[in-house]
Amino acid sequence: MTFDDLNLHEKILKAVKEQGYTQPTPIQAKAIPLVLEGKDVLAGAQTGTGKTAGFSLPMLELMMKKDIKKGRHQVRSLVLTPTRELAAQVGEDIATYSKYLPFTSAVVFGGVGINPQITKIKKGVDILVATPGRLLDLVGQGKLDLSCVEFFVLDEADRMLDMGFIHDIKKVLAILPPYKQNLLFSATFSDEIKKLADKLLNNPTLIEVAKRNQSADNISQVVYPVDKNRKQELLSHLIRKENWQQVLVFTRTKHGANRLVKELIRDDINSAAIHGNKSQTARTKALADFKDKTIAVLVATDIAARGIDIDQLPHVVNYELPNISEDYVHRIGRTGRAGNSGEAISIVCVDELDYLKNIEKLIKKPIKKIHENGFDIDPNIKAQPIQNGRGGGQRGGRGNSQGRNQNRNQKNFGGRGNISSRGQRGGGNSQGTANSSRGANRGR
Ligand code: AMP
Numbered sequence: 001m002t003f004d005d006l007n008l009h010e011k012i013l014k015a016v017k018e019q020g021y022t023q024p025t026p027i028q029a030k031a032i033p034l035v036l037e038g039k040d041v042l043a044g045a046q047t048g049t050g051k052t053a054g055f056s057l058p059m060l061e062l063m064m065k066k067d068i069k070k071g072r073h074q075v076r077s078l079v080l081t082p083t084r085e086l087a088a089q090v091g092e093d094i095a096t097y098s099k100y101l102p103f104t105s106a107v108v109f110g111g112v113g114i115n116p117q118i119t120k121i122k123k124g125v126d127i128l129v130a131t132p133g134r135l136l137d138l139v140g141q142g143k144l145d146l147s148c149v150e151f152f153v154l155d156e157a158d159r160m161l162d163m164g165f166i167h168d169i170k171k172v173l174a175i176l177p178p179y180k181q182n183l184l185f186s187a188t189f190s191d192e193i194k195k196l197a198d199k200l201l202n203n204p205t206l207i208e209v210a211k212r213n214q215s216a217d218n219i220s221q222v223v224y225p226v227d228k229n230r231k232q233e234l235l236s237h238l239i240r241k242e243n244w245q246q247v248l249v250f251t252r253t254k255h256g257a258n259r260l261v262k263e264l265i266r267d268d269i270n271s272a273a274i275h276g277n278k279s280q281t282a283r284t285k286a287l288a289d290f291k292d293k294t295i296a297v298l299v300a301t302d303i304a305a306r307g308i309d310i311d312q313l314p315h316v317v318n319y320e321l322p323n324i325s326e327d328y329v330h331r332i333g334r335t336g337r338a339g340n341s342g343e344a345i346s347i348v349c350v351d352e353l354d355y356l357k358n359i360e361k362l363i364k365k366p367i368k369k370i371h372e373n374g375f376d377i378d379p380n381i382k383a384q385p386i387q388n389g390r391g392g393g394q395r396g397g398r399g400n401s402q403g404r405n406q407n408r409n410q411k412n413f414g415g416r417g418n419i420s421s422r423g424q425r426g427g428g429n430s431q432g433t434a435n436s437s438r439g440a441n442r443g444r
Contacts (some may be wrong), residue, residue, distance in 0.1 A: 011100035025050030044208035046187035073124025077151040084109040111280035132168035157186040228349035247315040271297035318346040321355040
């Protein structure tokens with residue numbers, strides 16, 4: 001199938017072709033015809049699958065078809081996203097795809113001044129991309145009229161619920177007109193999501209691509225076992241040795257992100273952190289510097305990283321494994337996008353073996369272990385509990401978590417036999433990394 005088969009307006013096709021897209025991605029091939037038919041859609045797809053164009057292109061096509069008085073702008077399409085970065089990204093994509101169309105679009109989110117957004121809305125906006133809090137603020141202040149919304153997209157609904165936006169979402173739904181076309185995108189379908197879908201969608205068609213729990217084939221995944229107090233040293237070493245120019249590094253905490261950036265800068269590696277405690281200006285600047293390769297390393301927490309979309313991001317590093325296994329799949333999905341190959345590297349200390357085991361279970365395969373020369377593991381170091389999902393990779397670690405983890409102290413990486421040495425990537429997969437008792441700290 002090509003884009004020409006999808007019955008899209010030539011001006012939309014022109015913009016798409018300029019992006020260098022030759023073929024619709026699977027989610028696009030499935031979603032576009034259904035949306036064009038006017039159907040409500042429940043879509044299982046995560047970022048990186050091309051879902052934004054999957055809903056934006058038919059949305060624009062439908063907006064073109066409906067006869068609206070020339071020059072009159074009102075919010076006809078609304079896209080709700082969980083994070084500012086995703087909102088900005090989706091807004092950018094929509095602006096790109098609609099560049100030859102007579103529509104105006106705007107992005108509104110919190111953390112920045114509201115007045116420029118009000119000014120823009122006053123001028124007239126056809127397509128609005130928003131995070132829930134700021135949207136409700138604008139409506140509450142009487143600055144935004146949503147009574148003409150015909151097309152509504154709830155993007156990354158699972159993440160919205162994770163972030164506690166359920167009440168805001170319900171308030172938004174209550175404001176919107178009842179008769180409109182609705183799309184809901186989510187990477188997972190919990191009971192809560194199903195309930196939300198029941199409330200929002202009218203006789204929806206379900207489409208699903210590349211389930212979240214299967215990590216993409218085009219991403220090579222490796223684990224570097226290392227002692228906790230040498231994680232940063234190993235990261236700096238790998239960045240230099242492999243000459244990585246653009247690497248996204250994940251930490252579990254904001255504090256950990258800040259500390260790592262300081263240490264990398266001390267090693268003369270240009271880096272910046274992006275997380276919720278940073279001002280929007282700082283986040284935008286860090287992202288822009290990373291995109292244009294002014295900085296080589298962007299250190300992010302899970303939530304801040306949502307919506308970061310950089311074509312061909314070659315390397316993602318888990319400096320600390322996430323305590324939620326699904327977040328691992330989300331993280332590594334930042335690389336290997338839209339058919340490109342990518343590499344996901346996890347720097348793992350003995351404390352994190354339970355997390356690693358759970359991740360391998362989720363992705364249904366062991367991850368190759370590489371032992372980097374000069375970074376031998378000290379077998380005398382015993383696992384320390386990671387409290388509340390925090391602490392791995394942080395020097396000194398944290399306190400004990402109520403003695404639930406006694407048996408973890410026995411753990412190790414299962415000896416060198418399982419590990420390919422000297423940074424050669426050819427070795428076979430290692431299995432049975434942790435002779436572990438199962439344990440604690442898996443929940444949020
Ligand atoms: P998304 O899942 O919407 O965040 O899109 C992921 C990435 O894929 C973005 O960088 C898009 O620009 C890119 N993309 C979207 N559709 C296509 C396509 N049909 N062919 C190639 N790249 C695409």
